[in-house]
Amino acid sequence: MADYLAQIRLVLVKDLRLELRSRIALGQVLPFAVLVLFLFAFALDPDGDVLEVATPGLFWVTVLFSAVLILQRTFALEADDGVLDALRLSGLAPSAIFLGKVSALVVQLLVLEAVLAVGVAVLYDVTFSGIGLLVLVALSATVGIAASGAIYGALSARLKSRDTLLPVLLLPLLAPVLISATRGFEIGLRHEAGGGWSWIGLLSVFALAYLALGAVLFRPLLEDA
Amino acid sequence: MHHGEIVLLRGPNGAGKTTLLKVCAGLVPVTSGTVEVLGRDLTRHRAAVRRRVGMLGHATFLYEDLTVTENLDFWSRAAGATRDDGRAALVRLGVAERLWDLPVRALSTGQRRRVSFASMVCRRPELWLLDEPHAGLDADGRDVIDELMAEAASVGATVLFASHELDRAEGIAHRTVTISGGVIG
Amino acid sequence: MTNTTTPRGDAPSAPAPVGTGSTGTRVLGAVALVLVALTALYGLVISPPDRQLGETIRIIYMHVPTVSVAYIAFIITAVSSAMYLWKRTEFWDLLGASSAELGVLFFALTILEGALWGKTTWGTFWEWEPRLTTSAVLLLVYIGYLAVRAIPADARTRATRSAIIGLVAVVNIPIVHKAVDWWRGLHQGRTVMSTIDPEMGGSQLVAMYLALLAGLIVFVWLLIHRFRVAFLAERAADSGLEHAIEQRRVEGATS
Numbered sequence: 001m002a003d004y005l006a007q008i009r010l011v012l013v014k015d016l017r018l019e020l021r022s023r024i025a026l027g028q029v030l031p032f033a034v035l036v037l038f039l040f041a042f043a044l045d046p047d048g049d050v051l052e053v054a055t056p057g058l059f060w061v062t063v064l065f066s067a068v069l070i071l072q073r074t075f076a077l078e079a080d081d082g083v084l085d086a087l088r089l090s091g092l093a094p095s096a097i098f099l100g101k102v103s104a105l106v107v108q109l110l111v112l113e114a115v116l117a118v119g120v121a122v123l124y125d126v127t128f129s130g131i132g133l134l135v136l137v138a139l140s141a142t143v144g145i146a147a148s149g150a151i152y153g154a155l156s157a158r159l160k161s162r163d164t165l166l167p168v169l170l171l172p173l174l175a176p177v178l179i180s181a182t183r184g185f186e187i188g189l190r191h192e193a194g195g196g197w198s199w200i201g202l203l204s205v206f207a208l209a210y211l212a213l214g215a216v217l218f219r220p221l222l223e224d225a
Numbered sequence: 226m227h228h229g230e231i232v233l234l235r236g237p238n239g240a241g242k243t244t245l246l247k248v249c250a251g252l253v254p255v256t257s258g259t260v261e262v263l264g265r266d267l268t269r270h271r272a273a274v275r276r277r278v279g280m281l282g283h284a285t286f287l288y289e290d291l292t293v294t295e296n297l298d299f300w301s302r303a304a305g306a307t308r309d310d311g312r313a314a315l316v317r318l319g320v321a322e323r324l325w326d327l328p329v330r331a332l333s334t335g336q337r338r339r340v341s342f343a344s345m346v347c348r349r350p351e352l353w354l355l356d357e358p359h360a361g362l363d364a365d366g367r368d369v370i371d372e373l374m375a376e377a378a379s380v381g382a383t384v385l386f387a388s389h390e391l392d393r394a395e396g397i398a399h400r401t402v403t404i405s406g407g408v409i410g
Numbered sequence: 411m412t413n414t415t416t417p418r419g420d421a422p423s424a425p426a427p428v429g430t431g432s433t434g435t436r437v438l439g440a441v442a443l444v445l446v447a448l449t450a451l452y453g454l455v456i457s458p459p460d461r462q463l464g465e466t467i468r469i470i471y472m473h474v475p476t477v478s479v480a481y482i483a484f485i486i487t488a489v490s491s492a493m494y495l496w497k498r499t500e501f502w503d504l505l506g507a508s509s510a511e512l513g514v515l516f517f518a519l520t521i522l523e524g525a526l527w528g529k530t531t532w533g534t535f536w537e538w539e540p541r542l543t544t545s546a547v548l549l550l551v552y553i554g555y556l557a558v559r560a561i562p563a564d565a566r567t568r569a570t571r572s573a574i575i576g577l578v579a580v581v582n583i584p585i586v587h588k589a590v591d592w593w594r595g596l597h598q599g600r601t602v603m604s605t606i607d608p609e610m611g612g613s614q615l616v617a618m619y620l621a622l623l624a625g626l627i628v629f630v631w632l633l634i635h636r637f638r639v640a641f642l643a644e645r646a647a648d649s650g651l652e653h654a655i656e657q658r659r660v661e662g663a664t665s
Contacts, residue, residue, distance in 0.1 A: 014295075089275050
């Protein structure tokens with residue numbers, strides 16, 4: 001068991017180090033995400049209530065698009081230089097590789113979301129109340145996005161059409177996450193009590209289901225897909 | 226092939242040398258017939274075989290953005306070896322210490338080849354599958370490769386390597402296998 | 411000799427079939443036709459119109475079967491995907507793929523029906539109500555399955571990818587349902603479809619059950635044919651591959 005956790009940790013550290021070195025999430029995707037916030041402001045009238053009301057949805061749509069970009073770049077790194085083959089030869093358990101990758105993605109996404117939250121608070125003049133609920137929603141949604149994203153990211157990693165295929169595959173799958181996370185944020189921002197828990201529950205079910213599925217499916221995925 | 230044997234695989238371009246090596250590594254699935262590697266049937270036990278196999282291919286099998294030592298630390302520990310094994314392999318392959326903290330993308334082809342080799346060697350595989358191991362290396366490097374192959378064979382590992390450099394290759398190989406048009410022999 | 415099974419007892423040296431029909435499917439097809447005719451009779455003529463919705467309720471005799479069949483199709487795909495990953499035989503791969511195609515077809519039909527019904531009843535082609543929205547999301551998810559299936563690859567790779575998507579997608583179904591129901595269910599707006607009204611009696615119930623049965627038989631008939639087409643396509647590809655290997659050997663021998 002300790003060995004297994006060590007393997008997960010090994011992959012996690014390697015992925016985070018790769019991120020720091022290549023600066024995908026921070027250097028490329030983050031500016032894109034902030035840009036999207038501006039685009040929404042240009043498209044919707046910032047003077048009225050629209051932006052403020054739409055903030056939860058816009059936030060999560062931006063997160064989803066950014067997640068797709070991060071996944072594309074992360075798995076492109078793996079697919080180049082035969083590294084994916086090397087991982088297969090490496091002796092690491094495929095499920096450990098999966099969980100390590102998912103952990104790294106969660107970290108990257110949470111950092112992104114934190115910055116976006118600041119951006120939203122500043123640009124859309126939104127005050128964040130109900131922080132506890134918001135954090136829980138964000139956590140459960142992020143794990144779900146990372147887990148399902150890692151599965152589809154790995155599947156499309158070796159394909160030339162990966163850049164167009166990954167969003168087509170992943171975004172419909174994430175529809176319930178978008179719905180739940182947005183509703184959760186709406187409830188949190190309006191400081192309603194109690195209502196958010198069912199959404200957090202649903203997000204957690206999604207996250208756990210895809211963590212389990214990914215851990216099981218990563219072996220055939222690495223091998224044959 | 227037998228333990229401790231060094232086998233040279235030769236043939237014209239496109240004959241299937243790379244494919245054969247990949248099949249033995251369990252990287253490419255077997256579509257017909259049976260292949261047994263290290264006593265295990267490859268059609269069913271690919272993953273188990275892989276752990277005991279080391280491959281050097283045309284790709285570097287290294288993360289370009291990580292440094293030499295970061296790569297070696299990762300790959301050695303992934304295989305269950307230690308970081309020291311990784312560093313020792315770097316020394317053995319003649320990778321200068323001043324290069325160790327550079328990202329792999331900053332290295333020349335020959336240097337990358339040595340690092341790839343090191344990451345394979347430190348895992349101490351029982352079966353070595355080398356696709357043109359001498360390519361891209363200077364004379365010094367080629368000598369080191371030959372020494373390493375001989376050492377591996379002497380401790381019971383098996384080496385199968387494909388090469389176009391027949392003079393040097395036939396010097397160290399115990400026997401030669403020719404492949405042409407996808408057929409051996 | 412390829413690493414696949416030859417289901418349905420076809421001998422490898424049999425002459426190529428000219429169609430995918432067989433006695434079994436002809437019987438099945440005849441039964442399906444009869445059932446569809448009966449359903450039309452009961453659904454359109456014999457059963458009375460609904461108290462509130464009038465004649466437009468009749469679409470339910472198409473809607474319930476198509477949506478039920480679509481779900482059954484995706485469950486078959488999911489089971490086939492799991493079985494493929496376990497057994498690695500071609501049968502499960504082709505079954506899953508054929509079923510997924512049909513599932514997409516029936517889901518698309520469901521949405522089309524919903525749009526038509528909405529247009530005649532409410533005047534709009536689309537409402538963001540639970541059933542339609544869920545169907546649309548799931549349709550997109552499974553179109554992804556077909557997209558991946560269309561990518562050229564060797565049989566094993568393609569089958570593994572499809573199997574993975576089949577399983578990933580099926581897990582999503584209940585989650586999408588819950589999310590959409592909670593979300594749109596709060597809005598007591600226009601619902602396009604309702605399930606079988608418990609107050610349905612007599613000929614309405616008969617029509618409903620006939621419709622369900624007809625839908626199922628049509629689905630099975632389509633599935634068998636689609637599976638056979640896929641099987642023949644694989645055999646054609648195999649012989650093409652063997653031909654190519656032979657040519658390579660000839661080239662190798664003469665070079």
